Amino acid sequence: MKIIKDLFKYDKRFSVGFIFVVLILFMAILSFFPPYDPTIPHTFPRDLSPSLKHILGTNSLGQDIFWILTIAVRNSLIIGGISAVISRTLAILIGSLAGYLGGRVDRVISTVCDSFVVIPRLPLLILFAFIFRGFLNPLSMAILLGFLDWAWPSKRYRSQILSLKESEFTNTARFSGAYTLEIIAEEHMPFLLSYVVADSISGFIWAIGMETSLSVLGLFDLSIPTLGTTIYWANYYKSMLLGIWWWIGSPVGALIITVIGLYLLSVGLGDFLDPKVRLQRLSK
Amino acid sequence: MSSMNGSKLVVNGVTKIFKMGSGFSRINITAVKDISLEIDLAKGEIFTLAGESGSGKTTLSRIILGIIEPTYGKVLYRNKNIFAMKRNERRQFIKEVQVVSQNPFEAFNPLKKVESYLFKTAIRFGLARDKKGAIPHVEKALKAVGLSLAEINDRYPNELSGGQLQRVAIARSLITQPSMIVADEPVSMIDASLRMSIINLIKQLNEESKINFIYITHDLATAYYVSHKIAIMLKGEVVELGSIDLLTEPLHPYTELLRTSIPEPDPDKALEAIDKELVISKRNFDSDFACKFADRCPSKMKICEREEPKNYIVNGRIVKCHMYSNKGIKMTNSIQI
């Protein structure tokens, strides 16, 4: 808590990011307490522009955009979050496996990684979305995205681990009788932490972006509100053509706020968790 | 023979070729070439590996520690090949052969408190069950290096000075009561005012506890001050090996060059001007000459370009130089001094 307070106080990027993310999280939490089921159409008059009664107006389906958006934000965050957790867990596992085992294992894993980096992901994703169409929900989407986004980061984790492996203190730990797993967990993870945080958030952003792309193409379950499907519907009802800017604008705005918030947060946190900076703080 | 070797560390014809680069694109670099050494653990000696940067001394030390596996050759510790050891043998080896690394600031994870290394070493090697039980061991080791637990307790590495840290590092290596400590440039990163205290500490530990040291350094003055034997390394090869006194009257021209290049802290004894040929190789890349020193050797002969010099025994040392082909005894295989 103190950490957040400090960060908030001393890092402008962090505080802006933090406010954005809190705003988004607040929306996501609000989604659990809607005053009425916002997904039911024709609850309100159609195409009302934003007002006090409807903060973000209503759409052509007669739904309140704000309350729909709360669910959309929540689902998109679920997709981004779970996908990032899956992909980064895989990436760390695979990357450290390659890094620590070295030799032939490393070469095999690296080549496989390279191959997956080279395979075009969007078509693959469209194909998968297509195959699993009926089973798509935020969770399965997150899993799918997570399993497509490990190759790049695992390459990076591998190189990080390779350099950590060479560090003097790794040797010291080894001669202190530590086993490899202990070394990874106790010595290396604290160093990877800032990188993992920043990288996970970039995975988060990627997943949200991909979900949006797929949904805009209409390949996600369109009855589940996400930022992407909200854009899809706004598009479907030609909100731009009809000048209902608040409909298309809301999810785009939310997306911008989410991505920028997360990005700034990752930069702030990354700097904060950076070993060099942590060292400064550890000094007395 | 075996009983004799039973108390020895034998480096036998070790060569290390590094493959540089990632993935499939690799370049071969020979860091260490066909080196054989022997250290009698019973004697309690300080053995110096000296050489300039890139001479392969650190690689050799890491091979001796079992961190890097040599491309050819082997290292026998008490008759056992350290690269063919079973898990528990390996652990025993680590317990007996410890390390003190070059940069004390890097030797400890900056995000961890330093005393944890001491306690964990004691616990992991079975000297104590828990932290409490380990306290006497830690205290003892710290006392040996002139510190107390109170001084370092609850401290992060960056809160201690380099000298203190290096003492802690030595204390850590002492916990397992090793027979040998490999110290890689232990004072090069230490402040001038503290340097001698570490060197003196090594000397003292060697004299009092008969701990063998392999002292790796480029600083011949401290090497002379502290060690018993020395091996001079040049581009992965040992060119001269023998008692530390060889520094006062070098045989190999390279050793001679090194010795004369050391500035003395005496304004009256200014260094002589150096022939720049000695410093700057005429080639950008490694010499193709058979003798690694031939490209800048003032006494270069024709043969030096073609034929790699053999090891000759001269005045109880081993010298790898064609100049001694008539004066010395040609060595065949392993080293006996």
Added chain:
Amino acid sequence: MPIVSAKNLRAYYIVDVYGFKRTVKAVDDISMEINENEILGLAGESGCGKSTLMKVLLGLVIAPLKVLNGQVIYSFNGFEKNIFELSEKELENLKWEVFSYIPQGSMNILNPTRKIGDTFFDFMEPHMEKFDKKYVREIIIQHLGNLDLPAEILESFPHQLSGGMKQRVTIALATILKPRIIFADEPTTALDVVVQRDVIQLLKNIQKNSKNTIVLVTHDMAIHANLATRIAVMYAGKIIEIAQTKDIFKNPLHPYTKYLISSLPKIGDKTYKKSIPGAPPSLANPPEGCRFHPRCPEAKKECSESVPELIELETGHKVACFRIN
């Protein structure tokens, strides 16, 4: 007439990381003079503030370093100005033409993707009224020749040169415009002994030939002995002794200097070398009074109470110690 004189310099590192504040008093009330045609050695162990002092003398004050107090006055040919009061343009003009700088860790100070020759051009261009490449190239080649460097290296990339060559190139780069003062920060550290010997020689020759001034920072007393004409010994942000090299080595007055010199090992000398007890203080929290007093075997009561002044005892030999004074 000193070419540079520092008066009551105070330069601190003021760090504020996420609310964690720290002040490192790297240069704490230093006054000194640098004369023309001398090699002034700044000695002291790492973290004593000698590199910072040099940077301040250069006017190279980049956050978190801050100059709180004092002046650095450059005076030559009628020019007499405080470096901190110069306009950006004036400072640019001083750089390289009046003073230049050889930084620490010179292994990485040459742009790895640029040919040595181009780096020379880049460094010289701002100081040439008309930049004629051909002409400039001739100047460079001549200069390199004076430093025993072959002209071919201009076509090389830094990584193609050995460490010694790189250091020579760095020195050549710093001296190309024949500056009056060269500040060299640990120019030999991390070099092999043979190369080190060469660099010492080179610096000596440069100074001899152009009669300019070199300020040499190094912790290695042996190098000072070989190179410097005058030595200033720093301890914990302060100069504690300053004298001609011979005086320092023959007649060190401050207990710290004494220790420093007596503890140096030599080949052929196996006598026991005592080391200085204790550890250098943290500059973030230096001890009261004489900063050496906690380690000083001869410390008196007043040592812990007030700060000794740097007082001239003999001609040119100043020392800050109550015991001497």
Added chain:
Amino acid sequence: MNLLKSYIFPRLVQWVIVILIGTTVTFIIPRFSPVNPVDVVMASLASYQTTDPQAMLKLKESLEDMMGLNENIFVQYFKFWGRLLKGDLGPSLARFPIPVIRVIGNAMPWTISLLLIATILGWLLGMVLGTFAAYYSHKSWSKILQVVIMALYPVPYYVMALILLMIFAYIFPIFPLFGGVGIGLKPSLSLNFILSVIKHGFLPAVSIILVSIGWRFMSQRALTSTLLSSDFIVYARIAGVRNRKILFYLFRNSLLPQATDLALSLGGIFSGALITEVVFSYPGLGQILYSAILQGDYNLVIGISVFSIIGVATGALIIDLLYPFLDPRIRYS
């Protein structure tokens, strides 16, 4: 010689392996698609409502036969490689029997030229702006630039493209609404044709650049910030080396990591083009790929993916082989 053996040859081997694995994966996955290309053809025929039910079943069988879909997957796989090595990617299933090569060949030049140029321009622009923004990070324009680029970065592509179109093709009809070149213009080296191509490609390129610039900008800014504290930059700045030279140093030294990144992002040329081409009705591969996926036209999906894989792997290879030119440290060691 040594360079060839120790550097180029192993890279080539890796190139082959990567392509082999990548291609195999793309061969397998489309076969899980729920869509049978024959059914797609049949469905479209069914909507014409003229053919007899019996006749339809008969037609279906003969189509399956002709497309070789009744064979064992392994047989199909080996046949696939046999054909691929001869440069034949087989017939498109949804456009049977037009060869995949011809379908790709038609669209490829458009995609390559538009996206290659846009990607490289976006990359360059991102790098240049990123370098400037980092070097002049204290200036207010740098901060504004950063905010603007960051705000553009997450805008969904589709929305960005449509907004551009509405503004510059409808409200201000400066740019055309569709196509890669004016109607009736034949490919030639005439000024007219080239101008028309530029005009048609302008908005699509701008949209790609606007979207792709964000990430590059941010990564280059971070990279430059790190470089700024490196010894040689600090030294050059102390020595008063001119700003533009320093900027060049920064740019030049970040080229290497960024070039690798560029090579690998070239894969986006085929897939990233998808939405651009849909929105701008641009005559490239992206839309073809999308419809091929929807139609279960494996051969075409694989064909385009193989091109993409080979393209990216080759791009990475070329960049790797160019490393020595980018990084003198590799060239001479």
Added chain:
Amino acid sequence: MRKIFVVLSLLLLLSLAAFSQLPPGIPRNETLILDQIFRYSIPHNFNVWTPVGITPTRQAFVFDTLWYIDQHTGEWINSLAAEPPKYNDDFTQMIVKLREGIYWSDGVEFTADDLIFTVEYLKAHEGLVWNADFNAYVDKVEKLDKYTVKFTLKEPYPRFHNLFTARYNACYIMPKHVWEKVEDPGSFDFFPPVSLGAYVYKDSDPSGYWELFERREDWQRTSVGVITGKPGPKYILTIFYGPSEKKVMAMLSNELDVLMDLDLEAFKALIRRGKYVRSWYKDFPWAYPDEIDMRNLSFNLEKYPFNIKDVRWALALALNIIELEENYVGGISRVNPIPHPATTYHMKYFHIPLKPWLEQLEIEVTPGEKFKPFDSNIPFELAKWARKQGYKVPDDPDKVIEMFGIGWWKYAPDVATKLLEKHGFKKENGKWLLPDGTPWKFSIIVAPDEEDAFRQTMWAVDQWKKFGIDVSMITLERNPFYAKNQTGDFECTTAWGVGGSPSASLDKWPYINGYHSRFYKPTGETQTLQNIIRLKDPEVDRIIDEMGAISPDDPKSYELTKDWIKLWTENMWTIVLTSFKKMITYNEYYWTNYPTAENPYGQPLYWFMGSRFVIPHFEKTGRK
């Protein structure tokens, strides 16, 4: 760097000055620009005889067949044939008399040889379209004289001429002198095509975004020329603009003359903003109402509980058609309770005559309790709503019915409840449970690009949810959607054509014969044609068999069609919702005299083959 930038921007400006949509020599006011519907995946391929070669839009310009039925007027048109087909008594022979004086665009005369060649060629080449049809029916095809052809059929087939009768398309005639040299018809692209229509191919986009046709010099020597006597536009350009936003923009900039179809929002925006833009009706309900199809919700009759008739009825009665019309399609299509499209033409023959039967129709709610589900008041409710919106709606009840349909099922959730409870369904906490106590859940598959089906489904989902059933919607791309339909992998679907949408003729047999149990395939196996709902009923077989044996012109056939409709309706095999409409839009800036409600001389659907006889009527406005 700076210089390059200046030069580049200059070049760009220059190019902008030279901007024009059309190539030089093609005046805009002589060119009819049509919406191309989609991008041609194989642009230079006019081989429409392969299964993948058929492409709409262009088919009317360069291809021709023997007969046409105008889908709007129901008018029979003899195109290449000089007169309707003549069958012998047992329908084993058909004689065709061809028009004289028709020429291919390369100057070769069209004769019986071309027709015979086409049939024989298609018969001989497997994998081509119509190959299987001709092999199934044609025994022999002979030339009686230069303009007369005799078909000898393998079995009696009174509808053989359907193969050559186009509404949307039909067997196109091949030029013998071109095709006789073709060895591999699969890879032959017939490019540039030798035309039998009034236009010839002039130019096209190798990427498939546009295609340009030019009127033949000798347009009078084509069936179109002979029949209409009008030349029509000199050029026809078809352009695929991409997403509907862009089509709207193009039409608003007068760069598009006729637009095939749009979604409601884009359509409304276009109509509202475009000064010269109109649709079939000048005012509400604008859209062309007579596209021959209908929208329905169909169940897989093999899946529980949809195999229970009462369940299907209950679902129908739980729907509120008025809300559907108002909220989801803006009131612009006709409600339709029976499995037959409610077009102006068909309503006259089926909907109006069947209305009394519908009004009397009863279902048994519980033993003894009857319920009349039909509500003929619905069109008037809709009219009321439309007037409230400010639209002009005539007062004449017949006109109201013409606008909104004859009526639909009552909204009667209470009856639906009783029907379900009869079968052991229970309602707890507002949720329906199956008889076994588990919650009743099912899903509807739908392709979102089928705009109105999609929107109606959304509505149905909401309605049924309100009624207490946990219904969800699975959106699928067209192809997997088709695939699921074909294998029966659905509980409820929005597929079209279920129940049989005929042409503009009274003969329904060709569109329902797929429901014969001969073609039945169980769920899981691919059923390529109509019977995706897995219907298997002896009564169905009887109607199909009886119809098949008689001539389509036989009055008995008309009666059998009505039987079919009644049978289907009583069983509620599918819930038919509305008729089909097309939001076709015209831009009258350059062209006028499009077929409209005020001047309904023909079908407005230019992508159908029949449009060949409509386009020549378009007139220049003379604007530049």
